[in-house]
Amino acid sequence: MIWNFEHIKDSFDKISQNDPVAYFAPFFLLLILLELGIDLAQKKEWYNKKDAWASIAMGIGSIFLSLLAKLFYIGIYMWIYDNFRLFTLPNVWWVWVLLVFADDFSFYWHHRLSHQVRVLWAAHSNHHSAQSYNLAVALRQSWTEMFYKYIFWLWLPLLGFHPIMMFAMMSVSLIYQFFLHTEAVGKLGFLEYFMNTPSHHRVHHATNIKYLDKNHAGIFIIWDRMFGTFIEEDEEKPIYGLTQNLETYNPIRIASHEYEKIWEDIKKPISWKHRIGYLIQPPGWSHDGSRKTTKQLVEEMKNNVAHSSE
Structure with missing residues (x-):
């Protein structure tokens, strides 16, 4: 039998019942409260109340949608x-x-391409829309990203990794990445060379031009170092959010804002080639050059620095 539905259901039940994230959920909440307490006591201004509630609401919504996506991809x-x-x-x-x-x-590669293909960025940008940076932001998960992200793992069952092991490992990675979303932890010495750390991930969430589209790591920073997307956090403080920030805390608007912008672009009286470009080109690409991609912004910054030093 090509499709063994009983086998698929049994695997889904095992994955759902033994998901490590479920066991760590109480610790996530406790750590958020602890970080919030430090923030209030020391007036760090890590938290914006409305932003934090929006992150939590996004997280709750993603739980239910991810179950649908997992059921499909487990099959x-x-x-x-x-x-x-x-x-x-x-x-x-x-x-x-x-x-x-x-x-x-x-x-x-899932994460990197989610920053380089606009229709994928429309899903992933939800996570980056918070203008504060704290453990609650880790809960600010996309409502649509899970419907494409698992495609990047299709090669693993082909090699012989059992799907139950795969989903368990994905959960472990998600748990690890929760702890990266904080300003309470500085640099971690020699771990910075091969592990993803809060410092590296603060860079990833920054809108500073030199930090854009860097440090896509999950657990290990080695991939960014190997493929040229690594940059170290230096004295330039990260500024969080999007290059064009949202003026809303409504979860539905957060989830849909970039799709709406794409629709505004593709309904213009332009060629189909340009319409496709608005879907697959990097964020910031425009058919008339009226906007700028990360690559163009970085090149412009470098040219300005070069001219100012002459």
């Missing part, structure tokens, strides 16, 4: 695993070590 993964896997990898420690790196490699 796809199990179909690939049952019918096309090249190897049968056992549930032993060295396979988990391989999976940690394979999962993180997949996350890096």
Whole structure:
């Protein structure tokens, strides 16, 4: 049988019942309250109340939508695993070590392309829309990203990683990344060389031109170092949010704002080539050059620095 629906249902039940994120949820809330307490006591201004509630609302919404996406992709993964896997990898420690790196490699490319393809950015930008930076922002998950992100993991069941192991590893990565969303932790010494850290992730959330589209790591910063997307946090303080910030805390508007902007662009009286460009070109691309992409902004910044030093 090509589709073993009983097998798929059994796998979904196991993944849902043993999801590590569910066990860590109380600790997430406690740590958010602890960070908020430090913020209030020391007047750090890490939290904006309305922004934090918007992040929590986005997180709640994403939980229900992610269940639908997982149900679909578990079926796809199990179909690939049952019918096309090249190897049968056992549930032993060295396979988990391989999976940690394979999962993180997949996350890096999913994350990087979510910043470089506008229709994907429309989903991912929800997470970046907070103008504050704190542990609550980690809950500000997209409502549509999960419907495409799992495509980047399709090669893993083909190699022989069981989907139950895959989803467990994705949850571990999500838990790790929760702790990156804070200004309460400075640099972590030698860990900065190979691990993703709060310092590296603050850069990722920054709108400063030199920080844009950098540090896409999940757990390991090695991929950014290998593929040229790494930059270190320096004395220039990150400014959080979007290059054009939203003036709303409404979760529905946060989830839909970039899709609305795309629609405004593609309904213009332009060619189909340009309409497709507004979907697949980097954010900031325009058919008439009236806007600028990250690459263009960085080049402009470098030219300005060069001219000012002459």
